Amino acid sequence: MNELMIPLDTKSLTPLYQQIEEYLKQEIQEGRLVAGMRLPSSRALSANLLVSRSTIETAYDQLVAEGYIEPVAYKGYYVCEIEGIYFQKAEYTKQNNPEKTEIKQRRKLHKYRYDFALNGIAPESFPTHTWKQLAKQVLSDSTEEIFAQGNPYGEDSFREAIAEYLYHARGVKCEKSQILVGAGNDYLLMVLATLFECNKKVAMENPTYLSAWYDLKHTGCSVCTVKSDEMGICIEELEKTGADVVYVMPSHQFPMGTVMPLKRRMELLRWADENQTYIIEDDYDSEFRYKGKPIPALQGFDKNERVIYIGTFSKSIAPSIRISYMALPKKLMRYYQSRYPFAVTISKVDQKIVELFLRNGHYERHLNRMRRLYKSKHDWILRWVKEEMSEICSCFGEHAGIHLLLRFHNGISEDEAVECAKSAGIRVYGLSEFFVQEKKETEAVVLIGYATLTEEEIKEALQILSRIWKKEY
CATH class of the missing domain: 1.10.10.10 (Winged helix-like DNA-binding domain superfamily/Winged helix DNA-binding domain)
Known part of the structure; x- marks a missing residue:
């Protein structure tokens, strides 16, 4: 046929x-x-x-x-x-029963044909063949040692590979002995809370990454909010909180998409030095940058060991990998070692696979492919919004990451924008969802992630959104 x-x-x-x-x-x-x-x-x-x-x-x-x-x-x-x-x-539907037809259509639409999800990767991008080869190599070359209980901090060779990668790719200066690995950032924040003995006051930007907010709250820390501006967290407001620790995402703040400039980073480091406090640097989405020269991690500028650096392979490889890492200042690492450390929550087999993925150049090639893929989607969305939707909204937060923000200026409210999209089977995310306290701003902003959708799906969804947000239906 x-x-x-x-x-x-x-x-x-x-x-x-x-x-x-x-x-x-x-x-x-x-x-x-x-x-x-x-x-x-x-x-x-x-x-x-x-x-x-x-x-x-x-x-x-x-x-x-x-x-x-x-x-x-x-x-x-x-x-x-x-x-x-x-x-x-x-099922046969009688033409004289429009109410039943409408209900069934609504149910169908609310399954979200298109979800501009903020988490996840492009499904077709996972290096399946390479991953299978490395897994086979690890298991075929394995000895009894790989099935024995491992280092509670993570295997030495794996931590060394991470330290080398962070130095060359992000300018992070640390030794393998300062690295802890764990199954996700939630685990690492739990470890930090035990180091802080759950009695520290942690400051976070608002809006913020709610998962981290709840992690810290649930482990007993006192968490407060600090407003931010176009450069990131406001230092003057931070000083008023009396916080012992501040949690920031300078490479690409979630959800606002702000990339913290060097001047604000230096001010933040100065605050930490003067107050003898710590900065938790979540290097969120640092692998994907589309405009301007990359700025090294905040930790690389830290001369007084005030920065706790956290990163993950979940965004760059796949969420299911569940491997994150943390570089602790030497003083904190010694304190952690003096206590009974938690056992590492990642199998030795998985650690070895990712180690080989790093050392053999697969990760670098994979990131280059992902950057090209995401940049193509990113650039197409920006062009479409500029050419077809400029009368109703504009983009911001476009310098890095895998999501964009749309700010409306045609009178539509945030709730209306989200509900209109929902009625068409499309899911977008209101900015107000990420405020810890009640949102005070009146502007309407939604977030759209583009990693998990194909370019064809993005085009089809944006064409629909353009019509309904212009009220051309």
Whole structure:
């Protein structure tokens, strides 16, 4: 089979890949496409339907995942035997019952066909082949030692690889003996809370990274908020709090997207020195920067060991990897070692895989691919907003990271913008969700993340958002 005539509605809110998927699914369910039948290649079908190959491939991938078709190497896609597969038959809806139809349509829409998620990665970007090879190498080369209980701080060779990477990539100056590794930032913040003996006052920007806020609150720390400006956390306001510790994200503050300039960083270090306090530097999204010259980590400018540096591989590799790291000042590390340390929460096998991923140059190549991929999405969104949506909103926070902020100036409120998007099956995130206390600002701002969506999905979703936010529906 070389051709399939699939009716597509380009004006429908339902994305093209989903229309193709539903059509093929129905044809298979009703027996018009029988088991063993070969489907057109993605190239042939995209040419026939005048859509992109990625649209066809997305539809095919979903059908493969649901067991309707299967790929055969060097041959193509074939219809599976679906006997025994459960599927819900379409219900007949009477035309004289519009209320029921409307309810069903609303339910369908609220499943979010497009989610501008703020966490996650591009699914197709994970280096699966390389990861499998490294895992196989680690397990085949392993001795009894790799299955024995390891170093409670993390394996020496892994910590050394992290220290080397941080020095060359972020300007962080530390020895492997200062590195702690753990399964996520939550674990590392819990460790810090025990070091602070849960009685420190921690200052954070507002709005802020709520996960860290709750981590610190739940471990017994007293947490207060400090307002920020276009340069980051306000030092004068910070001084008024009497805080013992401050938590900041100078490379790319979440959610505001602020990149703290060097002048403000120096002021922050001076505050810490004068008050004999610590700075927790969460190097959030530091790997992805699109404008300006990269600024080294705050820790690299620290001459008096006042900065506690935290980083993660969750954003750059995958959230499921669950490997984070922390570089402690030597004094704090000695204090931690004098107590009974927590056992490391990452298996030795996983540590070794990531170590090889770093040492063999795979991580650098992976980051370069990810930067190109994310920059393409980032630049397209900026162009679209400037050319097609400038009358209703503008972008900011675009210098780094994997999300952007849209500020509305057409009279639409934040809640209205979020709800309008929701009604169209699109999820965006209101800035007010990330304020610890009640938001005082009246401006309407939403966040859109672009890592997990394909360029095709981003384009389709933004076209819909542009219409509904302009109230052209």
